[in-house]
Amino acid sequence: MEYVYAAMLLHAAEKDIDEKSVKAVLKGAGVAADDARVKALVASLAGVDIADAMTQAVAAPAAAAAPAAAGGSDAPAPVEEEEEEEEEAGFDGLGSLFG
Structure with missing residues (x-):
């Protein structure tokens, strides 16, 4: 998780997210x-x-x-599986960072 935080910090500081910068933050x-994890992070964030x-x-x-808030019920609204799959598909790139 600290690798992702390092990338977010560099992004917030408007710095380049490269291996040298990530290693310096860490x-x-x-x-x-870990050099392999740093390389994987930088590669997965390219583009x-x-x-x-x-x-x-x-x-x-x-x-x-x-x-759920609009329904006035404290119980969470049921979520259809198709919607979950669509949402998860959008996060494939970021999900690979935690892997």
Whole structure:
């Protein structure tokens, strides 16, 4: 998880997310960086719009909570399997980071 946080920190600071930068952030946090994991992270983020991915990750739970809140019931609204599969498909790229 600290690898992803390092990438998010670099993104927030508007710095390049490359191996050297990620390793520097991890070292600063007192984490011994695994070269293979750093390379995998950088490779998986190549071409990813991090700001857009973060917006989608935050918007999905909020959108799912809205119908339940509108119904006035404390019980969560039933979720159809097809909707879950569609939502999960959008996060395949980020999900691979935790793997």
